[in-house]
Amino acid sequence: MDRRHFLKQSTLASSLFFVPNFVKAFENLSTTSLGYKRLVIIQLAGGNDGLNTIIPFNNDVYYRNRPTIGIQKKEIIKVTDELGFHSNLLPLKKLYDQGHLTIINNVGYPNPNRSHFRSTDIWQTASNSDQYLQTGWIGRYLDEYGNKPYNAIEIDDSLSLALKGQNINGIATKNPEVLFRTSQDPYFKNVLDHYQDEHLSEHNLGYLYKTMIAAESSAKYIFEKHKTASNKQEYPNNEFANQLKTTSKLINSGIETKVFYSSLGGFDTHVGQLNKQSRLLKIYAESVEAFVSDLKEQGTFNDTLILTFSEFGRRVKQNAANGTDHGAASNVFIIGNQFKTPGFYNDLSSLSNLDDNGDLKYSVDFRSIYATVLRKWLGVEDKTILNKNFTKLDFI
Amino acid sequence: MKQQDIQHLYWRAGFGVTPDLLNNLSNLDKHQVVNELFQKSSRPSRLEIDTSELEHYTLKSLLKNKSKRREFITKSTDKLKVFNTLWVNRLVTTDELLREKMTLFWANHFVCRDTNIFHIQQYNNTIRNNALGDFGDFVKAISKEAAMIKYLNNKQNRKQKPNENFARELMELFTLGEGHYTEEDIKESARAFTGYSHDFEGEFVLRKRRHDYGFKTFFDHTGRYDGDDIIDMILEQKQCARFICRKIYSYFVNEIIDEHKVEELATVFYKDYNIENLMRHLFMSDWFYDEVHIGSKIKSPIEFLVGMTRTVPVEFKKTKDVLKIQKLLGQILLNPPNVAGWKGGKSWIDSNTIMLRLKLPSILLANAKISIKEKGEFKDSFEKYYSKKNENRFVSVKIDWETFEKRYSNSSFDDLKHQLIIPELSDGTKTYLKTLSQNSKRNFCVQLMSLPEYQMC
Numbered sequence: 001m002d003r004r005h006f007l008k009q010s011t012l013a014s015s016l017f018f019v020p021n022f023v024k025a026f027e028n029l030s031t032t033s034l035g036y037k038r039l040v041i042i043q044l045a046g047g048n049d050g051l052n053t054i055i056p057f058n059n060d061v062y063y064r065n066r067p068t069i070g071i072q073k074k075e076i077i078k079v080t081d082e083l084g085f086h087s088n089l090l091p092l093k094k095l096y097d098q099g100h101l102t103i104i105n106n107v108g109y110p111n112p113n114r115s116h117f118r119s120t121d122i123w124q125t126a127s128n129s130d131q132y133l134q135t136g137w138i139g140r141y142l143d144e145y146g147n148k149p150y151n152a153i154e155i156d157d158s159l160s161l162a163l164k165g166q167n168i169n170g171i172a173t174k175n176p177e178v179l180f181r182t183s184q185d186p187y188f189k190n191v192l193d194h195y196q197d198e199h200l201s202e203h204n205l206g207y208l209y210k211t212m213i214a215a216e217s218s219a220k221y222i223f224e225k226h227k228t229a230s231n232k233q234e235y236p237n238n239e240f241a242n243q244l245k246t247t248s249k250l251i252n253s254g255i256e257t258k259v260f261y262s263s264l265g266g267f268d269t270h271v272g273q274l275n276k277q278s279r280l281l282k283i284y285a286e287s288v289e290a291f292v293s294d295l296k297e298q299g300t301f302n303d304t305l306i307l308t309f310s311e312f313g314r315r316v317k318q319n320a321a322n323g324t325d326h327g328a329a330s331n332v333f334i335i336g337n338q339f340k341t342p343g344f345y346n347d348l349s350s351l352s353n354l355d356d357n358g359d360l361k362y363s364v365d366f367r368s369i370y371a372t373v374l375r376k377w378l379g380v381e382d383k384t385i386l387n388k389n390f391t392k393l394d395f396i
Numbered sequence: 397m398k399q400q401d402i403q404h405l406y407w408r409a410g411f412g413v414t415p416d417l418l419n420n421l422s423n424l425d426k427h428q429v430v431n432e433l434f435q436k437s438s439r440p441s442r443l444e445i446d447t448s449e450l451e452h453y454t455l456k457s458l459l460k461n462k463s464k465r466r467e468f469i470t471k472s473t474d475k476l477k478v479f480n481t482l483w484v485n486r487l488v489t490t491d492e493l494l495r496e497k498m499t500l501f502w503a504n505h506f507v508c509r510d511t512n513i514f515h516i517q518q519y520n521n522t523i524r525n526n527a528l529g530d531f532g533d534f535v536k537a538i539s540k541e542a543a544m545i546k547y548l549n550n551k552q553n554r555k556q557k558p559n560e561n562f563a564r565e566l567m568e569l570f571t572l573g574e575g576h577y578t579e580e581d582i583k584e585s586a587r588a589f590t591g592y593s594h595d596f597e598g599e600f601v602l603r604k605r606r607h608d609y610g611f612k613t614f615f616d617h618t619g620r621y622d623g624d625d626i627i628d629m630i631l632e633q634k635q636c637a638r639f640i641c642r643k644i645y646s647y648f649v650n651e652i653i654d655e656h657k658v659e660e661l662a663t664v665f666y667k668d669y670n671i672e673n674l675m676r677h678l679f680m681s682d683w684f685y686d687e688v689h690i691g692s693k694i695k696s697p698i699e700f701l702v703g704m705t706r707t708v709p710v711e712f713k714k715t716k717d718v719l720k721i722q723k724l725l726g727q728i729l730l731n732p733p734n735v736a737g738w739k740g741g742k743s744w745i746d747s748n749t750i751m752l753r754l755k756l757p758s759i760l761l762a763n764a765k766i767s768i769k770e771k772g773e774f775k776d777s778f779e780k781y782y783s784k785k786n787e788n789r790f791v792s793v794k795i796d797w798e799t800f801e802k803r804y805s806n807s808s809f810d811d812l813k814h815q816l817i818i819p820e821l822s823d824g825t826k827t828y829l830k831t832l833s834q835n836s837k838r839n840f841c842v843q844l845m846s847l848p849e850y851q852m853c
Contacts, residue, residue: 114560115564115565115735115736116734116736117569117734117736118568149747157724157726157748158726158746159747159748169747171746171747171748179747182751182755183751185754185755185766186768187758187766187768187843188754190768191824191825191828191846191847191848194825194827195822195824195825196822196823196824204852205691205822207742208694208745208750208851208852209848211745211746211750212750212751212848214747215748219751270549270552270561319552319557320552320554320557320559321549321559325561357579
């Protein structure tokens with residue numbers, strides 16, 4: 001064992017054995033001005049069909065428009081006189097019963113765009129539908145209030161626009177150990193130690209150098225935090241559940257990360273929707289259930305808010321291929337333990353008063369939800385991040 | 397032609413240039429160099445794998461038998477992986493540089509995905525055949541490709557129940573760009589593409605009973621338009637030429653758009669929509685070789701990987717390794733993230749991909765170890781890496797250093813640096829490189845390739 005290696009190990013040992021417990025406990029709470037509340041964002045990518053997720057089972061218009069893919073009353077988990085859950089969302093129904101779930105109906109934005117690419121950009125950048133922003137809303141949050149890439153982590157191999165700011169980006173990792181090992185190369189360290197060209201163009205080469213420097217220190221920090229924590233629940237065996245499993249470990253390590261981002265894809269059900277969607281909803285609900293239990297058991301659920309959205313809902317009328325085409329407004333799920341009025345935040349919009357494309361009209365701008373989360377949950381100035389004042393909702 | 401300009405041209409129109417070729421081309425003028433580039437790409441070479449073991453399947457046998465259908469899809473998916481690596485290999489070995497680079501460009505323009513190897517192979521070769529041809533013919537051919545008909549749901553697009561997916565992306569992503577058409581234009585043009593379908597082999601079929609022969613109102617004109625008519629009407633808009641040229645400029649010249657230059661290109665392109673003429677104009681323009689453009693582009697993962705293996709030939713022993721590398725770098729050929737394709741530029745780079753990119757040359761070529769031996773240090777354990785090179789665990793490769801050494805035998809260390817690194821080295825890195833021992837061109841090659849500067853072209 002060489003000297004440096006030994007020193008490293010002994011520092012590590014001392015931090016494990018000699019630091020008094022109350023100090024470690026304190027470390028796990030807020031260590032920065034960012035506060036200790038965390039936000040977990042889940043995107044159901046591809047455009048989830050909200051109407052077959054939360055189903056208006058007493059609505060004839062629904063069944064008339066969906067002769068072969070409408071979900072039969074007897075299969076629905078009814079929760080109000082009008083609305084019920086898809087049968088694979090039983091775990092979500094349990095959260096609903098415990099007051100941990102708020103469902104906001106008809107979430108969208110003016111002049112909805114029906115392209116995945118564009119609408120995902122709109123949701124991720126919090127722009128108007130005719131506005132093109134190069135930064136994501138979480139990225140701008142980092143610009144204002146963060147200082148390290150790991151303040152926002154995407155559990156994936158690659159980083160979404162949502163986490164890209166003007167001056168700082170989040171970091172993506174599916175596996176903190178792999179990330180760390182890659183970053184530790186003596187040659188890189190030497191190259192980076194010699195780096196002095198502050199004037200290099202931010203547009204290309206300078207960007208590469210700066211990204212590398214930030215990556216190296218973030219990888220180290222995330223890895224060191226990650227290895228101190230564990231999971232206290234069994235998770236289903238799929239990639240999405242693994243994302244939440246890693247998220248939970250990181251949250252429970254006391255890492256200085258405010259926002260976690262993950263996604264579940266495959267919701268673009270133009271053809272043969274029923275089987276595809278129910279399989280995905282099952283994956284979603286069971287994974288979230290394990291995640292919430294894990295956080296509860298480790299005492300971190302109170303300080304975690306989970307926001308689930310999709311870039312758009314789908315058309316009310318089904319198509320000829322037993323599927324649905326791209327639509328507009330849809331529902332957003334918010335899971336947590338600090339709600340004023342859990343349950344349904346608002347009623348479902350009319351299914352007969354649709355927009356010109358035959359899609360649900362929005363009644364809640366998604367940016368009102370962002371503004372509420374920023375102001376009331378993360379405790380920051382929402383207007384500077386969203387570039388505009390949006391009405392705050394009163395679910396938190 | 398100046399060496400730097402040749403390197404620039406060959407990186408943008410291809411995947412770099414070998415010392416021999418660079419030497420030969422240096423004696424020619426720009427006109428001759430550009431001509432040679434087009435000359436070598438004048439005829440497309442089909443890219444094809446052996447699919448004989450799949451040829452006994454018929455539509456009838458698949459329709460009747462669900463397990464046969466599953467078997468077909470599994471085998472076909474495996475063949476797609478083979479096709480992917482054959483494509484990568486083509487990029488590494490081809491002399492038809494420009495055609496292959498254009499094929500890569502258009503494959504990320506007319507973005508498509510499918511699991512049927514026959515249809516994907518046909519689609520890929522349609523792109524290759526049209527890559528330097530007439531843009532109008534190109535769009536029409538794409539609209540009739542089986543893979544595209546499936547990917548954007550024209551197959552479900554029927555007179556009784558139109559499906560707008562293809563019509564929307566045709567305008568948003570393939571020809572005009574967001575904001576240059578109305579929702580009404582999409583609805584009406586979708587009707588013109590109703591009934592588009594294909595047979596089992598992948599040949600285009602118009603299902604007459606599903607096609608809407610009625611009047612459509614599109615861009616303020618009314619007629620009984622079919623799909624080709626709609627494409628012709630789109631091409632009449634100069635915006636279409638602008639949209640394509642903007643993308644060409646961003647890909648081949650600089651991500652920072654110069655609107656005047658785009659307009660110049662669009663005016664050339666709008667005349668006849670001939671792609672070869674457009675590219676010739678671009679490569680002959682003096683401004684293409686402006687200092688600001690040289691080394692300003694972040695290589696795509698494929699450009700990075702192909703460029704590297706064109707310098708040091710590497711043979712991957714397993715198909716899945718080639719796919720794994722593409723996945724981790726963020727670009728698997730034939731497997732784009734969505735219909736908009738890969739965004740490119742800075743979006744290739746984040747904390748994760750930058751680390752892997754800097755690490756990959758040493759992973760492939762030097763057992764994941766980059767020499768940090770300083771000047772005056774003894775020749776030591778570094779030789780051992782090479783003796784163990786076949787035990788590489790991350791990927792299993794056979795490295796052909798002999799070819800590398802032959803190629804660069806007349807190059808000094810300084811030449812090697814200039815040939816591998818396109819942009820100006822940053823000051824600190826220049827200083828650091830000077831401290832390193834220069835005993836072996838192999839080591840130096842790996843060191844150069846492990847620099848952020850190597851990511852640029």
